Structure formats: C-alpha cells, structure tokens
Amino acid sequence: MARVTAGDRPASAAVLIIGDEILSGRTQDVNTSYIANYLAQIGVDLREARVVPDNEEAIVEALNALRARYTYVFTTGGIGPTHDDITADAVARAFGVEIGEDPRAIALLRERFSKAELNPARRRMARIPKGANLIFNSVSRAPGFWIDNVIVMAGVPTIMQAMMDVVGPQLVGGPPVLVETVEADGVPEGAYAARLEQIARGHEGVSVGSYPSFTSAGIRNQIVLRSRDAALLASATEAARTMIASLQKENAG
Structure with a gap:
C-alpha cells in the first residue's frame, strides 16, 4: 500500500481536513498537530494542510491537487453515518472508481452492532471505494481506507489516532527530523534577527x-532548529546559543 519515495528525496505529506464544523469554529482541529508530530518521528515531511467544507466539489478539487504533489495525503473527517459525511463518495469520484458496501466493512461493523442496530445510516460507514484497503478501527470498528497514496481517516481524534497506529508502520519514511530549542530569555527578536x-x-x-509567545512573566522567545543531520544541527545550535549568550551578557552590562 505504501508508495516508495523517489531517489533520495524524503517522503512528503499533506493533510486535508474536511468539515464545516472546523471552518465555522465550532470544532478545533487537533488532528493536524498529531499527524505532523507522528510523521516527523518516522521521517515524513508534512508540507501542507488544507481545510475544506463538506462539499464534494471542494473535496475532489483539493484531493486531486494534493495527491499529485505529495507522497501521502491524509484526510480526516466525513466518514460517519450522517448525510453530510461525503468523504468516501468524493474520494471515489476523485479516483474515478465505483463505491458501494464493502463486505469486509460490514463484517467489522457487525462486531459492534446487532442486526437491528445496523440500520441504513450505520451501513453508510461500510461504503468503500472500489480497490481500497481498509484501515482497522479498534475504537468503534467503522474502518477508514487507503487507496493509492490517499489515507482516509475519521475526524474524531481518538479514532484518528488509533488509525494512525495501524497506518504508521506501513509508511515509507526516512531519518527522523531532529529538533533543538534555544531559549532567548530577555533578548527581543529584533536584537538577534540579523545574526540568526x-x-x-x-x-x-x-x-x-x-517563535515568540506570551507568558505571565512577559514575552518568551525561543529559537527552534530542525534537521536530519545531527552534526549540522549541533553546529547550528551551538552558534545560536553562543549568539544568545553574548546578547544576554550585553544586556546585563
């Protein structure tokens, strides 16, 4: 299911967040940060994130643009039992394939729901584009799916995270991105911008x-450095620490 990267280039990814509730502000997106952190640990670069409404045209347009550009596209949201859960239909349309009830998905749903409980609304969650592989969902049994380089997951964070645990080991990544943070206490950004x-x-x-932030003690500045090259990162971090220490000494004097 995983797509191998081209040459020595690291794998890249995009997240497509689907849902009117995100755009209206009613629901906060926490999935993107989780996916970004997860991918960084396995050496996949998250390059872009988009939010689109529950609109089939918008989903298809965004999906086709992203899947042509990146190694992986992760979608979250829109695979539930209600009328506005249209992600599966949009994905099928983007790939030009049929969609229908998948016996594998029905079998998974029957592990949770009785015959009477598995009504037409719940059966919607078993509609899978032709040719897709299922992504097991240990929380509610309703599966996500993976077709070509598009990975379709639930919007509910706990379910999405469970699906990432299934998907993650199958992704083709590279060396993880290493991160160092240098505290710039008492030094304003304008004082070190040119040297940085x-x-x-x-x-x-x-x-x-x-990255400045506001705390109860005032403005806090942090310099964050990221690289896959440990030696290069160590050199840059030491240069940043030396610079900040010099400026702090000047301010103290």
Whole structure:
C-alpha cells in the first residue's frame, strides 16, 4: 500500500481536513498537530494542510491537487453515518472508481452492532471505494481506507489516532527530523534577527525559526532548529546559543 519515495528525496505529506464544523469554529482541529508530530518521528515531511467544507466539489478539487504533489495525503473527517459525511463518495469520484458496501466493512461493523442496530445510516460507514484497503478501527470498528497514496481517516481524534497506529508502520519514511530549542530569555527578536539569519545561511540543511509567545512573566522567545543531520544541527545550535549568550551578557552590562 505504501508508495516508495523517489531517489533520495524524503517522503512528503499533506493533510486535508474536511468539515464545516472546523471552518465555522465550532470544532478545533487537533488532528493536524498529531499527524505532523507522528510523521516527523518516522521521517515524513508534512508540507501542507488544507481545510475544506463538506462539499464534494471542494473535496475532489483539493484531493486531486494534493495527491499529485505529495507522497501521502491524509484526510480526516466525513466518514460517519450522517448525510453530510461525503468523504468516501468524493474520494471515489476523485479516483474515478465505483463505491458501494464493502463486505469486509460490514463484517467489522457487525462486531459492534446487532442486526437491528445496523440500520441504513450505520451501513453508510461500510461504503468503500472500489480497490481500497481498509484501515482497522479498534475504537468503534467503522474502518477508514487507503487507496493509492490517499489515507482516509475519521475526524474524531481518538479514532484518528488509533488509525494512525495501524497506518504508521506501513509508511515509507526516512531519518527522523531532529529538533533543538534555544531559549532567548530577555533578548527581543529584533536584537538577534540579523545574526540568526546569518546562522541559517551558514547551515544549509537546518531549518531555523524564532517563535515568540506570551507568558505571565512577559514575552518568551525561543529559537527552534530542525534537521536530519545531527552534526549540522549541533553546529547550528551551538552558534545560536553562543549568539544568545553574548546578547544576554550585553544586556546585563
């Protein structure tokens, strides 16, 4: 099921979040951060995240654009029992394949629901695009599915996370992304921005960013460095720490 990466390029990924409730602000998306952290640990770069409404045209358009660009596309949301759960139909349309009740999915649902409980609404969760592999769901039994490089998962975080545990070992990744954080206590971003840019330019292969946040003690600045090359990351981190220590000494003087 996994697509092998081309050459030495790391695997890439996108997340497509589907649901009116996300765009309306009623529900907060926590799935993207979970997927991003999960993928970083197995060496897959999350490059893009999009949110689209429960609209088939919008889902198909976004899906076709993303699946052509990235190694993997993860979708979350829209595979439940209600009328607005249209993700499976949109995926089938994007791939130009038929969709219908899958006997494998029906068998999984019967592990949870009695014959009387497995009504037409619940049977909607067994509609799977032709040619897709099922993703087991240990929480509620209603499966996700995987077709080509598109991995379709539930929007409910606990269920999505259970599905990632099934999907993760089958992904083709690379070396994990290593991360170092340098605290810039008492030093404003404007004081180190130019020197930080020099450090970034001198360490190609290291992603360098500065991230301010507000705490009860005031503004807190952190410099975050990421790389797959441990030696290069160590060099850049040491340069950033030396720079901050020098500026802190100047401020103290």
